[in-house]
Amino acid sequence: MKAEDQLRGQMMAVLPRLRRFALALTGRSADADDLVQDTVERALRSLSQFVPDTRMDSWMFRIAQNLWIDKMRANKVRSGTVNDMEAAENVAVDGVRATEAHMLLKSTLCALAELPAEQREVVALVLIDGISYREAAAILDVPIGTVTSRLARAREALSTRVFGAGNPEDALS
Amino acid sequence: MTVTPETLMAFVDGELPADEARRVAAEVASDPKLTAYVEQQKQLSARLQSAFVPVIEQQIPERLERAVWDTPVPAEKNFATPWMARLSGIWREQTSRAGRTWIPAGAMATGIALGVVLAGTFGIGTLMRSDGGALIAQGELARTLTVALASEQSAPGAARIGVSFWSKDGSFCRSFTTQGGTGGSLAGIACRENGSWRIAALAATEAKAGGGFETAGADMPPVVRGALNDMIAGDPLDADQERAARNQGWRTQ
Numbered sequence: 001m002k003a004e005d006q007l008r009g010q011m012m013a014v015l016p017r018l019r020r021f022a023l024a025l026t027g028r029s030a031d032a033d034d035l036v037q038d039t040v041e042r043a044l045r046s047l048s049q050f051v052p053d054t055r056m057d058s059w060m061f062r063i064a065q066n067l068w069i070d071k072m073r074a075n076k077v078r079s080g081t082v083n084d085m086e087a088a089e090n091v092a093v094d095g096v097r098a099t100e101a102h103m104l105l106k107s108t109l110c111a112l113a114e115l116p117a118e119q120r121e122v123v124a125l126v127l128i129d130g131i132s133y134r135e136a137a138a139i140l141d142v143p144i145g146t147v148t149s150r151l152a153r154a155r156e157a158l159s160t161r162v163f164g165a166g167n168p169e170d171a172l173s
Numbered sequence: 174m175t176v177t178p179e180t181l182m183a184f185v186d187g188e189l190p191a192d193e194a195r196r197v198a199a200e201v202a203s204d205p206k207l208t209a210y211v212e213q214q215k216q217l218s219a220r221l222q223s224a225f226v227p228v229i230e231q232q233i234p235e236r237l238e239r240a241v242w243d244t245p246v247p248a249e250k251n252f253a254t255p256w257m258a259r260l261s262g263i264w265r266e267q268t269s270r271a272g273r274t275w276i277p278a279g280a281m282a283t284g285i286a287l288g289v290v291l292a293g294t295f296g297i298g299t300l301m302r303s304d305g306g307a308l309i310a311q312g313e314l315a316r317t318l319t320v321a322l323a324s325e326q327s328a329p330g331a332a333r334i335g336v337s338f339w340s341k342d343g344s345f346c347r348s349f350t351t352q353g354g355t356g357g358s359l360a361g362i363a364c365r366e367n368g369s370w371r372i373a374a375l376a377a378t379e380a381k382a383g384g385g386f387e388t389a390g391a392d393m394p395p396v397v398r399g400a401l402n403d404m405i406a407g408d409p410l411d412a413d414q415e416r417a418a419r420n421q422g423w424r425t426q
Contacts, residue, residue, distance in 0.1 A: 004246055011241050012233075019237075020228045037240050044244040053373075055307070101227050108224035126186060127218045128225055132367055133188055152182055159217055 007047060010056040011040060017129060018060055024124035025068050025117075027109045035071070039064040055135075062139045065121060072117065111161050119154035122147055127155075176200050176207065185214040191368065191422050300331065300351055300359075301372060310363050310370035318347055318363050318370045322419060324412040335393060336409040337418065338401070340364060345423045346373060348393065348401055360397050362404065365423040374400035 018039065022032035042063050043050075050059055112120050125136040126147070133151075137144045176184075176197055183189050184197045201207040300314040310318055313331035323334045335348035346364040361375035376394040393401070410418060 008241050012238070015233050015237060015241070016229045016231075019231070019233070020225045023228055024225070033234055033237060036237055040237065040240040041244045044241075044246050047246045101224075104220075104224045105227060108221060123221070128221050130222075133183070133186070148179060148182065151186075152178065155182065155214060155217065158221075159213060162217060162220065163213055 004047070007050065007056070008044075011043065011060065014057045014060050015040075017057060018064060021061055021124050021129060022064055022068070023109070024112055024128055025065070025120060027113045035064055035068055038067050042067065058131075058135055058139050061125065061129075061131075062141075065140060069117075111158055114161070115154055115157060119150050119157070122150045123154045123158070126151055181207070181211065182214070185211055185218070187367075190424050304369075307366075308372040308375070310372060314349065314351060314363075315370055318349065319423070320419065322412070322415055323347075324415070335360075336401075337415045338405045338409045339407060340373075340404045341406045343406075344425055345418055346404060348397065350393075360394050362397060362400055364404075365425070373404065 015036065018036050019032060022035040022039075023029055026032045026035060039060055043060055050056070112123065115123065121140060122136060125131045125139060126133065131139070133144050133147050137147045140147065180189070180193075180197060181201075184194060184201070187194075189197060201211050299312045300310065301308050302311050303309075309315075317332040317334065321332075321334050323337060326333055332349050332351045335350065337345065337347045340346045344364045344366060346362055347370075348362050349360070351359045351361075359375060362373045363370035364373045365371075374397050376396045
């Protein structure tokens with residue numbers, strides 16, 4: 001087997017998680033799969049830059065995140081919040097037919113869409129994918145402290161939305 | 174209270190070293206407000222994850238699969254790295270030597286393809302699992318890696334430690350061999366990462382006559398020995414250092 005095919009095989013193994021990551025970022029399944037496709041093509045075109053013996057998943061997540069930021073800048077969405085109603089109406093998740101599961105995913109995507117982009121990235125990596133703080137910091141190319149502070153703010157915002165008005169910080173005062 | 178919000182969040186996310194996590198857990202248990210907060214934050218992660226389960230389980234769209242297999246890799250940049258050279262050498266070795274299969278360290282990053290190879294060829298599902306794209310020791314292998322000292326191994330179990338060492342990227346790593354099934358035995362290197370043992374290198378060898386293990390290093394396949402030489406920082410741990418590292422739970426400070 002060619003070494004190149006080995007790496008393609010590694011990419012295939014990353015795709016389910018990459019699609020989830022892309023959906024969490026973009027909020028729309030069509031946009032998510034466009035992002036995944038762009039990521040795969042970019043990754044293969046720059047395969048020589050893949051650092052040997054490092055994680056293929058982190059490398060691809062990083063490419064996806066960079067492409068997404070570029071795309072947002074091009075669309076002048078910047079890192080602000082996505083308009084909530086627009087996001088809610090645009091949420092369309094192909095192939096998820098079970099109504100309850102679909103509603104949960106839809107409401108989750110709406111909650112994520114309300115977060116600033118930089119918090120959404122951290123939530124997608126750490127809370128949804130279960131990546132460590134250290135790995136997330138490497139993917140996003142920021143210090144660990146930045147990951148944790150973004151995560152703390154995102155947790156607070158999501159908790160308020162998901163669990164109601166109770167401020168989770170109350171427990172800590 | 175002595176737990177800072179940052180520490181509490183790291184606790185919820187499983188980011189604390191074992192002993193600190195125990196300390197925080199005790200504090201959380203003794204404070205209903207903290208207990209409620211931690212419970213709520215765990216629920217939050219669980220809800221987020223469960224929302225995306227259908228996405229993970231969906232079939233990969235064909236266009237993405239095609240992109241993975243059909244996007245050309247620029248020929249002029251064809252893997253000039255030592256690792257790729259090693260990898261292709263390894264595969265040559267595999268195809269030219271019946272009865273032996275080298276599994277390159279780099280391939281450990283993959284899940285599906287390798288998992289099929291391993292499970293099919295060696296039936297090692299009890300000793301390792303694929304997790305988030307990495308191969309993680311489990312069962313008897315994980316137990317041995319965590320508790321056994323190279324200097325104090327008596328009866329051969331399912332796994333045996335060779336040498337323990339610090340890697341250049343600052344984690345504890347240990348070479349090991351496992352007693353294979355009928356297919357042969359495995360030799361490899363595992364590194365401590367987030368409380369588990371990530372397999373960093375692995376090679377399969379033919380079963381030894383009589384099924385016994387030889388002394389550390391003596392029967393280490395060249396691929397694993399090469400990986401070890403690439404990874405090691407300084408000398409292997411001596412018996413005292415190894416014991417100290419084990420007693421501190423293989424934590425890197």
